[in-house]
Amino acid sequence: KNQVEQSPQSLIILEGKNCTLQCNYTVSPFxxxxxxxxxxxxxxxxxxxxxxxxxxxxxxxxxxxxDADTKQSSLHITASQLSDSASYICVVSAGAxxxxxxxxxxxxxxxxx
Amino acid sequence: xxxxxxxxxxxxxQMGQEVILRCVPISNHLYxxxxxxxxxxxxxxxxxxxxxxxxxxxxxxxxxFSVERPDGSNFTLxxxxxxxxxxxMYFCASTRTQGTYEQYFGPGTRLTVT
Numbered sequence: 487k488n489q490v491e492q493s494p495q496s497l498i499i500l501e502g503k504n505c506t507l508q509c510n511y512t513v514s515p516f517x518x519x520x521x522x523x524x525x526x527x528x529x530x531x532x533x534x535x536x537x538x539x540x541x542x543x544x545x546x547x548x549x550x551x552x553d554a555d556t557k558q559s560s561l562h563i564t565a566s567q568l569s570d571s572a573s574y575i576c577v578v579s580a581g582a583x584x585x586x587x588x589x590x591x592x593x594x595x596x597x598x599x
Numbered sequence: 600x601x602x603x604x605x606x607x608x609x610x611x612x613q614m615g616q617e618v619i620l621r622c623v624p625i626s627n628h629l630y631x632x633x634x635x636x637x638x639x640x641x642x643x644x645x646x647x648x649x650x651x652x653x654x655x656x657x658x659x660x661x662x663x664f665s666v667e668r669p670d671g672s673n674f675t676l677x678x679x680x681x682x683x684x685x686x687x688m689y690f691c692a693s694t695r696t697q698g699t700y701e702q703y704f705g706p707g708t709r710l711t712v713t
Binding site: 520527528529530531532535575577586587588589590591592 | 603634640641642643644647655657688690692701702703704705706707709
């Protein structure tokens with residue numbers, strides 16, 4: 487069964503600090519890995535999409551890494567802002583079509599002033 | 600910037616009633632999806648739709664669910680006879696094509712079954 491596990495479940499950081507979120511997956515056949523940001527009560531918004539051959543991708547202050555051998559990914563948030571408070575969800579896509587997504591449970595990040 | 604829209608934002612219904620959740624995907628997108636998120640739980644894939652037919656569905660998407668693209672713009676999810684456990688946030692998403700293209704999610708419809 488395809489699974490995506492994230493850690494930590496939640497974390498609190500001070501504004502301006504960095505943090506790193508972790509994702510482990512068992513999804514086969516792997517197509518791509520995505521990180522989404524979800525504000526409470528809203529739909530997820532894509533941050534990055536990485537294929538098997540990519541091991542890092544950045545989107546502003548967000549940098550995602552992928553190790554396809556160990557089936558791990560991380561999302562690093564640099565110089566956090568209050569608006570970064572949200573859930574960050576690791577999502578892995580399986581199959582040749584790559585359109586069936588398996589979601590992790592998310593890491594809830596709270597940035598405090 | 601084009602976006603996926605969903606109506607209503609909140610639907611309250613009684614157990615056993617039929618509900619239809621509506622979505623307007625981004626206009627040049629060809630693939631459409633429904634997901635649900637029970638409060639406090641993971642987002643779960645329900646169904647993908649392309650070229651007027653279901654391309655993939657999950658175990659959750661049983662006979663009480665159906666999807667339709669009744670015209671050139673709307674994409675609907677019908678739940679035939681709602682149960683208490685259908686209470687969740689339902690998200691519609693669309694993408695231009697399959698594979699590594701970004702899926703754009705709508706704001707969701709909160710369905711409450713009483």
